[in-house]
Amino acid sequence: MAEVSATEPHPESAPSARPGPGREPEPGGESASAPAVIETRGLTKRYRGGQLAVDGLDLSVPAGSVFGFLGPNGSGKTTTIRMLMGLIEPTSGTARVLGRPMPGAARTVLPRVGALIEGPALYGFLSGRDNLLRYDAADPTADPRTRRERVAAALDRVGLTAAAGKKAKAYSLGMKQRLGLAAALLQPRRLLVLDEPTNGLDPQGMREIRALVRELASDGTTVFLSSHLLDEIEQVCTHAAVMARGRLITQGRVADLAAGARGRLVVTTPDPGDAARVLKEQGAGDIVTAEDRVTAEPPDRDLAELNAALVTAGVRVRGFGVERASLEDAFVALTGEGFDVAG
Numbered sequence: 001m002a003e004v005s006a007t008e009p010h011p012e013s014a015p016s017a018r019p020g021p022g023r024e025p026e027p028g029g030e031s032a033s034a035p036a037v038i039e040t041r042g043l044t045k046r047y048r049g050g051q052l053a054v055d056g057l058d059l060s061v062p063a064g065s066v067f068g069f070l071g072p073n074g075s076g077k078t079t080t081i082r083m084l085m086g087l088i089e090p091t092s093g094t095a096r097v098l099g100r101p102m103p104g105a106a107r108t109v110l111p112r113v114g115a116l117i118e119g120p121a122l123y124g125f126l127s128g129r130d131n132l133l134r135y136d137a138a139d140p141t142a143d144p145r146t147r148r149e150r151v152a153a154a155l156d157r158v159g160l161t162a163a164a165g166k167k168a169k170a171y172s173l174g175m176k177q178r179l180g181l182a183a184a185l186l187q188p189r190r191l192l193v194l195d196e197p198t199n200g201l202d203p204q205g206m207r208e209i210r211a212l213v214r215e216l217a218s219d220g221t222t223v224f225l226s227s228h229l230l231d232e233i234e235q236v237c238t239h240a241a242v243m244a245r246g247r248l249i250t251q252g253r254v255a256d257l258a259a260g261a262r263g264r265l266v267v268t269t270p271d272p273g274d275a276a277r278v279l280k281e282q283g284a285g286d287i288v289t290a291e292d293r294v295t296a297e298p299p300d301r302d303l304a305e306l307n308a309a310l311v312t313a314g315v316r317v318r319g320f321g322v323e324r325a326s327l328e329d330a331f332v333a334l335t336g337e338g339f340d341v342a343g
């Protein structure tokens, strides 16, 4: 890790979260006025080669949230996390974690943050338990007399008690990730930062990690996790920020982000050509016809009138409705581009 100063140039009190209008209480029983656990202002990183990786980021992560940091590969997520953890210096702007400036306050902040970044560093020839004992021994604040209990509790928390005696190199990728999480959980944490925690896992491994994240969050720990998987964010997170090319596109509650995007109109009919023509006349946009389904951006008018217009024109309507908008729709609407998982 980068050498950091123990002095804190700005020891003022924690900034207040700036809740949007009409916010409900935050998950974990904390009110919307609880201070943000992570707060950045104009955070910017330009690498030496000139690459602008993060560009003027204003991020606000409410206490008690499971916050998804979403963006295609290369959008600046890892660079942001590395700045938040004090591993690299920003080019400009500020970052506060648990109310303290980073990297200045890294020594006081980092012991209260559990992090899993770019896969856990494990000794393959040691058992899972011995890896954790080593991690715990490396923490100068950890009492050696209670080490075994702490390790046993962490193994139990991530469901690795039965496999604790196996060598780490025999672990599946999912088990290795869980062991990494156990290492992050040896001490009570107010914040967990997980960089692509399900990357490379099979569906079962992904489910296990997601279930674990939900469980940790239900104890009130704020979880900040990056992902390039939209459905993962929708399944696990209460809040999300969407990044594209180093810039923040939007942030807020997942439910609000998805609701901000309008769902697509879907008409099922044996007369798709006529249906598409009528929908166009009625002002619908982006019309896509596939066999007996016509989908479109709904026009800004009463959908009952649209349905009536189809029927009046002789279109035999078998189904008519609006599909629920997903976070993916929101992303496409906001960026005007598809969410390319492969980056």
Ligand SMILES: Nc1ncnc2c1ncn2[C@@H]1O[C@H](COP(=O)(O)OP(=O)(O)OP(=O)(O)O)[C@@H](O)[C@H]1O
Binding pocket: 047, 048, 049, 051, 052, 053, 071, 072, 073, 074, 075, 076, 077, 078, 079, 080, 228
């Ligand atoms: N050390 C570095 N030096 C120069 N450019 C870098 C460096 N690290 C990252 N970049 C560039 O900065 C941009 C953002 O990268 P970053 O790794 O932060 O994105 P990401 O969203 O985390 O993507 P991924 O999931 O692929 O890691 C990319 O264009 C990347 O090539």
